[in-house]
Amino acid sequence: MAMVRSAWLKYFGASLLEFFLPRMCLFCGVPVGETAAIAVCPECEAQIKWVASPLCTCCGRVFESRDGPDRVCGDCQKEAPPFTRARAAVIYEGPLVDDLKQRPVLTAITRFKFSRQLAFLPVMQHWLKQPLCLELVAAADFLAPVPLHPKRIKNRGFNQSLLLAQAFPGTPVAREALIRTRHTPPQVGLNPKERQDNVKGAFSVTDPARVKGKCVLLIDDLYTTGSTVKECARVLRKAGARRVEVLTVARVNH
Ligand SMILES: [Zn+2]
Numbered sequence: 204m205a206m207v208r209s210a211w212l213k214y215f216g217a218s219l220l221e222f223f224l225p226r227m228c229l230f231c232g233v234p235v236g237e238t239a240a241i242a243v244c245p246e247c248e249a250q251i252k253w254v255a256s257p258l259c260t261c262c263g264r265v266f267e268s269r270d271g272p273d274r275v276c277g278d279c280q281k282e283a284p285p286f287t288r289a290r291a292a293v294i295y296e297g298p299l300v301d302d303l304k305q306r307p308v309l310t311a312i313t314r315f316k317f318s319r320q321l322a323f324l325p326v327m328q329h330w331l332k333q334p335l336c337l338e339l340v341a342a343a344d345f346l347a348p349v350p351l352h353p354k355r356i357k358n359r360g361f362n363q364s365l366l367l368a369q370a371f372p373g374t375p376v377a378r379e380a381l382i383r384t385r386h387t388p389p390q391v392g393l394n395p396k397e398r399q400d401n402v403k404g405a406f407s408v409t410d411p412a413r414v415k416g417k418c419v420l421l422i423d424d425l426y427t428t429g430s431t432v433k434e435c436a437r438v439l440r441k442a443g444a445r446r447v448e449v450l451t452v453a454r455v456n457h
């Protein structure tokens with residue numbers, strides 16, 4: 204009973220606080236109004252580059268030239284990835300953009316993941332509700348968050364991919380369809396080949412019967428070179444998955 208009461212207090216305490224405090228933009232602090240779907244002001248929203256056609260039908264890279272249809276990019280023609288399609292909601296600006304206000308995507312991803320600012324979660328979940336992303340969700344039998352090693356979960360307190368996957372309540376999330384069997388150093392700072400080697404053999408399917416013949420949608424926060432999701436896709440395909448697709452909040456557009 205004590206536990207129920209404390210949960211109740213926590214819930215209504217937070218709601219009360221929200222009721223009395225004006226809702227602020229998470230990126231610049233200006234009031235956004237109570238009816239805004241997410242705590243992002245129009246000016247910060249305007250900084251976001253959405254993933255849009257023309258893009259690679261396979262890896263989802265956005266073509267720099269705005270002309271022409273969706274098509275398979277040179278890299279995917281050279282070597283087809285082990286997933287059918289990868290899509291992201293927004294383009295990752297990268298750390299080279301000086302002004303913090305001009306990189307809301309980087310801010311959301313890093314503050315959520317490394318500073319545990321959970322207020323950014325509904326923003327990223329909202330970004331994931333683009334038609335382009337929902338198409339992949341609708342085609343999936345279940346969502347599989349890219350797993351973290353238990354050591355990393357212990358440090359961080361949560362798996363960001365699992366929380367992101369909960370953006371789609373109607374679609375089952377298989378939180379342990381795939382597990383991380385090897386603790387690997389972070390991918391940041393590694394070149395594409397090193398990234399590939401770093402995650403090789405790091406994942407395993409817990410119950411192949413669960414993925415056999417299924418369409419699996421991998422969920423992660425960021426697609427950089429794709430080495431992590433490619434390794435996950437390989438392992439899932441090897442275990443008998445019929446199709447593996449990838450959905451991330453953001454992608455680096457080389
Ligand atoms: Zn703002």
Ligand SMILES: [Zn+2]
Pocket residue numbers: 259260261262263264275276277278279
């Ligand atoms: Zn491609």
